[in-house]
Amino acid sequence: xxxxxxxxxxxQSSPAPxxxxxxxxxxxxxxxxxxxxMLAAADDAISRVLSGDSQAFNAAAxxxxxx
Amino acid sequence: xAERLFGMEIEYGCAARCRxxxxxxxxxxxxxxxxxxxxxxxxxxxxxxxxGIFLExxxxxxxxxxxxxxxxxxxxxxxxxxxxxxxxxxxxxxxAGELIRREPALAEVVLFKTNVDHSGSGATWGCHTSxxxxxxxxxxxxxIIPHLVSRIVYSGAGGLELSDGRLRFTLSPRVRFLECEVxxxxxxxxxxxxxxxxxxxxxxYHRLHIICGESLCSETALWLNMGATALIVAMIEARLxxxxxxRLSNPLEAMRRFTVDPACRATAPTAxxxxxxxxxxxxxxxxxxxxxxxxxxxxxxTRQVCSQWRKMLxxxxxxxxxxxxxxxxxxxxxxxxxxxAERRGLSxxxxxxxxxxxxxxxDGNPFALSNEEAPVSNKSDCAPPAxxxxxxxxxxxxxxxxQLGSNGIFAALDQAGVLGHRFAGVDNIEHALxxxxxxxxxxxRGLCVRRFNGQNQRYSCSWRNVVDHEKNLxxxxxxxxxxxxxxxxxxxxxxxxxxxxxxxLHRMLSEARMRHDHGNHESAAxxxxxxxxxxxxxxxGSHAEYLRLRAWIQSRRGFLDGINALDELAQSELMTFSxxxxxxxxxxxxxxxxxxxxxxxxxxGREFLSPRPDRADGAALPFLGHWGYFLLRSGKPxxxxxxxxxxxxxxxxxxxxxxxxxxxxxxYGDASRAVGQHAEAAALLDEAQRLQTxxxxxxxxxxxxxxxxxxxxxEAARALDLLGQAKAIQTRLGNLMGETRTLxxxxxxxxxxxxxxxxxxxxxxxxxxxxxxxxxxxxxxILDHWDVWVRGGADPDGGRDTYWWL
Numbered sequence: 001x002x003x004x005x006x007x008x009x010x011x012q013s014s015p016a017p018x019x020x021x022x023x024x025x026x027x028x029x030x031x032x033x034x035x036x037x038m039l040a041a042a043d044d045a046i047s048r049v050l051s052g053d054s055q056a057f058n059a060a061a062x063x064x065x066x067x
Numbered sequence: 068x069a070e071r072l073f074g075m076e077i078e079y080g081c082a083a084r085c086r087x088x089x090x091x092x093x094x095x096x097x098x099x100x101x102x103x104x105x106x107x108x109x110x111x112x113x114x115x116x117x118x119g120i121f122l123e124x125x126x127x128x129x130x131x132x133x134x135x136x137x138x139x140x141x142x143x144x145x146x147x148x149x150x151x152x153x154x155x156x157x158x159x160x161x162x163a164g165e166l167i168r169r170e171p172a173l174a175e176v177v178l179f180k181t182n183v184d185h186s187g188s189g190a191t192w193g194c195h196t197s198x199x200x201x202x203x204x205x206x207x208x209x210x211i212i213p214h215l216v217s218r219i220v221y222s223g224a225g226g227l228e229l230s231d232g233r234l235r236f237t238l239s240p241r242v243r244f245l246e247c248e249v250x251x252x253x254x255x256x257x258x259x260x261x262x263x264x265x266x267x268x269x270x271x272y273h274r275l276h277i278i279c280g281e282s283l284c285s286e287t288a289l290w291l292n293m294g295a296t297a298l299i300v301a302m303i304e305a306r307l308x309x310x311x312x313x314r315l316s317n318p319l320e321a322m323r324r325f326t327v328d329p330a331c332r333a334t335a336p337t338a339x340x341x342x343x344x345x346x347x348x349x350x351x352x353x354x355x356x357x358x359x360x361x362x363x364x365x366x367x368x369t370r371q372v373c374s375q376w377r378k379m380l381x382x383x384x385x386x387x388x389x390x391x392x393x394x395x396x397x398x399x400x401x402x403x404x405x406x407x408a409e410r411r412g413l414s415x416x417x418x419x420x421x422x423x424x425x426x427x428x429x430d431g432n433p434f435a436l437s438n439e440e441a442p443v444s445n446k447s448d449c450a451p452p453a454x455x456x457x458x459x460x461x462x463x464x465x466x467x468x469x470q471l472g473s474n475g476i477f478a479a480l481d482q483a484g485v486l487g488h489r490f491a492g493v494d495n496i497e498h499a500l501x502x503x504x505x506x507x508x509x510x511x512r513g514l515c516v517r518r519f520n521g522q523n524q525r526y527s528c529s530w531r532n533v534v535d536h537e538k539n540l541x542x543x544x545x546x547x548x549x550x551x552x553x554x555x556x557x558x559x560x561x562x563x564x565x566x567x568x569x570x571x572l573h574r575m576l577s578e579a580r581m582r583h584d585h586g587n588h589e590s591a592a593x594x595x596x597x598x599x600x601x602x603x604x605x606x607x608g609s610h611a612e613y614l615r616l617r618a619w620i621q622s623r624r625g626f627l628d629g630i631n632a633l634d635e636l637a638q639s640e641l642m643t644f645s646x647x648x649x650x651x652x653x654x655x656x657x658x659x660x661x662x663x664x665x666x667x668x669x670x671x672g673r674e675f676l677s678p679r680p681d682r683a684d685g686a687a688l689p690f691l692g693h694w695g696y697f698l699l700r701s702g703k704p705x706x707x708x709x710x711x712x713x714x715x716x717x718x719x720x721x722x723x724x725x726x727x728x729x730x731x732x733x734x735y736g737d738a739s740r741a742v743g744q745h746a747e748a749a750a751l752l753d754e755a756q757r758l759q760t761x762x763x764x765x766x767x768x769x770x771x772x773x774x775x776x777x778x779x780x781x782e783a784a785r786a787l788d789l790l791g792q793a794k795a796i797q798t799r800l801g802n803l804m805g806e807t808r809t810l811x812x813x814x815x816x817x818x819x820x821x822x823x824x825x826x827x828x829x830x831x832x833x834x835x836x837x838x839x840x841x842x843x844x845x846x847x848x849i850l851d852h853w854d855v856w857v858r859g860g861a862d863p864d865g866g867r868d869t870y871w872w873l
Contacts, residue, residue, distance in 0.1 A: 035392035038399065038485040039406045045479035046407060049467045054459040058185040061082035061177065061466060065184075066132035066192025067253040067278060067593075 068367040071297055072141040072199045072507050072547050075148055077180070077282050078134035078192040079159065080466065083166075084175040097166065097176065098130050104162050104169070110501075110520040112528040115571060118597055121528040123501055123517040125509030126155055132254070132596050134192050135159065135178065140509030141199070141547065144368050145294040146492045147504050149286050154499035160472045180282035180469030183226060183240045185462035189836055191244045193253070194282040198275040198297060199268065199547055202304035207275060208249050208260045210303045210310035214296065214352055215259050215279055216322040217345035220331045220387070221379050222292040224281035225397030226465055227404060229458045232451050235327065235419040236404060238397045241281050242326045248318050253278050254589050255801025259318055267530040269545040275300060284469055284477040285396050285488035291379055294372035295349075298356040298365065305364045309355040313348045314338040327419075329401055331387040346384050353377060393487045400468060403476070404461050411457045508544040511552055515542065572601055576609060579616055584726055586766020588623045589801040595620060611636055615649055622656040623766065625804045625837030629653045644675035644682075648690040655693050658843035659808060659873060660700045669694055681718070688714050688723035692731035695738060700872045704741040711735035726767060729758035733771035740779050741868050752776050769793040770805045777812055778870055786816045807833050807840055811849060811873060814857050823857050845873065 051057040083097045102119075105111075105128055111120035119129020125140030137155035142148045163176040184190040219239040226240030237243070250258030263276040277296070283289040302309040314337060315321045321335030325345045334342035343351075353376050360369040382390045388398040408417065468476045480486050503513025515533045519526040525537045533542040534557060541557040543549075575594055582591035595617050598605075605613060614636040621629035633650055640646065647668055654665035672690045676682065691714030699707035713719075714731045723731075736751030756772035758764070773793040780786035790813045797805040810830055814823040830850060834840045849856045849871070852863055862871040 034485060034487055035389065035402060038393045038480055039402055041480055041483040041485045042403050042406065042476065043410075045476045045483075046403070046464060046467075048479070049470070049474055049476060050460065050463060054463040055456075057463050058459055058466070059187075060084075061080065061179075061184075062186035062188055063080050063082075063184045063190050063192060064133040065188075065190035065254060066078040066134045066136075067195065 068369070069301070069364050070143050070506055070548065071301060071366050072143055073148065073293065073297055073300075074139040074141050074197055075152060075293070076136060076138040076193075076195045076197070077152065077155075078131060078136045078182075078194065079282075079471070080177075080179040080181055080184075080192070081135055082177045082179075083173055084177065085172050086174040097170075097173075098133065098135065100170070101135060101162060101166055101176075102130060104165050105158075108162060108165065109158060110517060112516050112519060112526050112533070113523050115527045115529045115534065116597075118599060118601055121512060121516055122158075123503070123513050123520065124151065124154060124499055125503035125513035125516075126151060127530075128155070128158070130599065132192065132593070140503050140513065141507045142504050142509075143506040144366070145290045145297065145372070146490075147499075148293045149289050149490065149493045150496055150499040151504070152289070153493070153496050156471050157496065157500060163472070175474075177466075178471040179466050179475075180224075180284060180471070181226070181240075181466050182224065182281045183243075185459075185466060187835065189832075191241065193278055194280055195253075196277045196280060196293065196296065198277070198300045199266075200273050200275055200300050200304045201271060202273065202300075202306070204262075204264050204273050204275075206306070206308070207303055208262075209314055210308055211275075211296075211299055212248065212260050212318050213310045213313045213315055213348050214299050215277065216315060216318050216335075217325065217348035218292065218295065219322070219326055219397075220345045220349065220383055221288055221391075221395055222280060222283065223326065223395075223397040224283055224469075225395075225400035227458070227461055229455065230419055232454065233417055233419040234404075234408065234413070234454065234458060234461070236329060236401055238326045238329060239281060239322075241279055242322050245279055245319060245322065252589065252799075252801055254593060255803075256798065259322065268547050272547060281396075282469060283396050285394060285399070285486075286490040286493045287375075287379075287488050288395050290490045290493065291372070291375055294368070295352070295356075295376050298369060298372055299352055301365050301369075302355060302359060305359075305362075307355065307359065309352055312337075312339075313343060313351045316340075329388045329398070331383050346380050349376070349380055353380065393485065395488075399477070399480075399486070399488075400465065403464055403468070407461060407464060408457050411453075411460070413454065413457050417454050417457075506548070508547055508549050511542065511549060512544060514552070572598065572605060572609060576612055576616065579620070580612075583616060583620050583623070583766075585763055586769070586796075586802065587800050588620050588766065591616075591620050592624060611640060618649060618653045622653040622839070623802075623804065625656075625839040627657060627838050627842075629657075642671070644672065644684070644690070645686045647671040647675060648686045648693070651690060651693045651697075655696060656804065657839045659811075659840075659845045660843070661697055662842075665697055669697060683718045683722050685722050685724065685727075688719040688731055689727040691719070692727065692734050695731075696734045699734070699738050699741060699868075702866060702868075702872065704738055704868070707738040708735075708742055711738050725758055725762055726764050729755045729762075729764065730767055730771055732758070733767075733775050737775045737778070740775070745779060748779055749776075752779065765796050765800065766802060766805065769796045769802065770808065774805075774809055774812060777816070783816050783818075787813065790816065803833055803837055804839065807846065808873065811846075811856070812870070814853075815859065815870065818857060818859055820854060820857055823853075827853055845871065849873075 081098065106120060110123045114121055114127060114129065119127055121127050127138045129136055137159060139148055139151035139155065142151060159178055163178055166176055167173045182191055182194060223238035224240060226237050228235050245257050245259055247256060247258045249260045249262060250256050251262040253261060257278060259279050261276050261278045264273050266272050266274050299309055316336045316338050324333045324335050331346055332344055334344050336342050353373060356369065357373045359365055360373055388401050391398040392402050393399060464476065472478065503509045512528060512533060516528065525535060527534050531545045539557045540554040542552060542554050575598055579591045579594040598613060602610060602613065614632040618629035618632040630653055633653060637646060650668040651665060651672055654668060655661050691710055695707045695711035695714060698710055711731060711734050715735050720728050732751050733755035736748045736755060739748035739751060752772055752775055756768065759768040759772050773789050777786040777789040780789065790809050794806060794809045797809060807830060810826045814826040817823050834846060840846055855863065866872050
């Protein structure tokens with residue numbers, strides 16, 4: 001594996017960026033803040049992409065079964 | 068430490084939206100052009116197995132079951148799996164963009180990562196992972212099933228359905244499509260554990276093929292999913308039996324329990340009687356992995372996986388779903404769903420929440436927690452139509468969440484920096500676009516693709532080798548960790564480039580034909596799907612066989628497009644008795660009784676037959692058999708009897724295939740029953756059953772001999788036994804058309820409205836699953852007059868047969 005591909009173990013200690021909840025839950029408030037931010041941002045993203053006629057969208061996006 | 072190889076294959080949903088009506092059309096219409104652009108834009112070599120192309124990063128791209136499917140190269144660590152998945156998605160996004168540029172009518176091509184259809188079709192498609200191992204495959208189900216059941220607390224994609232008028236959230240939407248614990252099927256009758264063991268490597272290696280998972284957007288979720296599963300595979304290979312202590316008494320039931328509990332506290336009984344939560348089961352596996360993390364059979368990144376695994380379980384235990392709301396796919400979706408539903412005026416009472424789990428969810432919902440004054444909406448209640456409307460919007464959100472490209476909701480949230488899903492080390496995607504992994508055979512494959520790109524006539528690829536058809540040389544990649552490029556003389560099958568490919572395609576066609584004959588129409592269809600991309604290179608005779616086979620198989624599966632295949636065949640060859648008979652055959656299976664369109668083709672067949680009524684070529688017996696069948700369903704039992712008697716004459720049997728003979732005998736037996744000749748009917752059905760049993764024609768055995776025998780029986784118990792035998796086989800084979808007929812007969816024999824309620828419910832379900840059933844007039848009539856049918860009443864339209872000519 002070359003240097004470009006080899007993951008650096010030093011970087012693997014936490015799933016950064018983003019809050020990590022500790023076993024004692026000390027980071028829960030930070031996590032909740034992030035989640036609240038996510039929902040606020042979601043309003044914008046959802047309103048931008050929703051088609052306005054979801055039933056028609058879902059019907060027209062009908063897929064064949066795969067594996 | 069031991070290197071391991073694994074990878075992932077993702078089937079993407081696909082829809083295209085046109086400018087004129089601003090509504091998407093089905094993705095399949097655009098797939099051909101999509102593949103063409105992929106071939107133009109991506110350096111590649113053609114795949115010898117199953118169609119599609121191999122890419123210079125070692126991956127493979129193809130179309131499977133009408134879905135664009137990208138398979139990562141074989142990777143030796145979980146970081147690479149995530150990287151190559153993301154690289155593949157960048158390629159697909161670029162191709163979609165190019166397609167829009169070339170097609171002015173197109174406004175949008177939506178490629179998405181959900182695995183279930185929200186149109187009501189009941190369709191699902193897969194995200195499969197494969198793990199190479201050298202263990203004993205027989206030891207895997209027991210040891211890994213508890214992991215597959217419980218890992219959904221971090222690997223679930225999240226989804227929802229409408230059930231009993233309420234919204235129901237599920238951590239893992241694929242759970243709804245799992246019907247048994249262990250199965251060899253992948254398109255129906257799916258199991259938690261899939262027994263497929265196509266090694267794609269030399270002897271001594273096996274391939275664990277996991278199909279119960281879902282496509283994920285979160286890097287953390289995907290990384291952990293791959294890493295944890297790889298560690299468990301390593302332990303099973305080392306015969307450590309890591310799942311022994313947590314074997315579940317009913318894995319499917321446990322999975323269904325876990326998937327509806329976003330608080331991750333639900334428990335399920337183990338074989339020893341203890342009740343464990345999904346997190347506790349995961350902790351058991353984790354502790355086993357930690358105890359072996361320095362052993363030489365574990366991969367070099369074991370410690371990192373264990374560390375992240377423990378952190379994730381801690382987070383889940385300390386406040387799921389809120390604690391993982393911006394990290395895991397399912398928890399993100401749950402937040403979005405609850406939030407959007409509440410904005411639309413739906414409160415918790417509109418959600419299905421077993422054991423108050425959803426209320427706990429709401430308490431843990433980050434949105435609610437950030438505003439504790441309003442944990443439950445005080446907006447007015449919504450009537451069911453409003454719930455349905457919101458459900459449709461949530462389904463679109465589900466689809467749009469995993470939409471590839473910057474327009475997807477997940478992508479938008481990621482871009483806004485409000486997610487905590489990223490995983491350090493998953494980087495340098497640009498490199499993964501054009502370079503294979505450094506470890507494993509994908510490196511050599513990728514290098515060959517880069518070097519030989521543009522020479523598609525000379526070189527081709529498979530997972531196991533690269534072939535130089537001009538010099539008859541082969542680069543054998545069956546050793547998974549091969550490092551040296553050593554070209555050897557190709558074996559006989561590859562001597563001539565055309566013969567090599569044609570021989571392979573012939574083998575695939577033969578395999579599909581064999582599976583069709585044995586009644587395994589679903590797996591036969593899978594092979595034909597793989598052959599789709601090779602139609603242009605198939606020899607004329609093989610292409611005709613492909614089209615016929617496709618027509619037969621689609622009709623037996625209950626799809627209506629078999630006729631299209633015959634129409635295509637009719638454009639390239641003269642109309643013959645055999646081709647006319649093929650039309651009759653295909654129409655025969657389009658429903659429980661044939662549609663009217665069959666009559667025109669029976670007339671064509673009779674025109675061929677009339678100059679030589681005694682003709683005894685291979686088509687005469689099956690044609691007469693189908694004609695007799697049609698006459699019986701048309702209320703002409705004596706005409707049917709005469710025609711079927713003619714079909715079964717010894718002279719006609721001489722040139723007919725045994726499967727056709729057995730079907731005609733069975734039809735003859737059923738016609739004999741209809742006119743009251745029960746002894747003759749029994750003898751004919753005995754002979755048909757013997758033939759079908761001896762030749763392993765399981766589809767015909769269940770659809771003909773066993774079900775016809777059941778109709779002949781005077782004792783209900785004996786009839787139910789025969790139908791039970793038929794149903795067991797039909798269920799195993801995913802034979803939905805056969806299952807429909809058997810359920811109807813079972814209900815008729817049971818003669819009890821209460822005990823046949825599940826039959827009716829399943830029939831309604833089946834009716835929505837196959838177009839041949841949804842438009843079948845007889846099925847509609849029976850369901851409309853269910854009480855009459857069940858109580859043994861006469862056909863409301865005056866049919867004289869006890870079974871309404873079914």
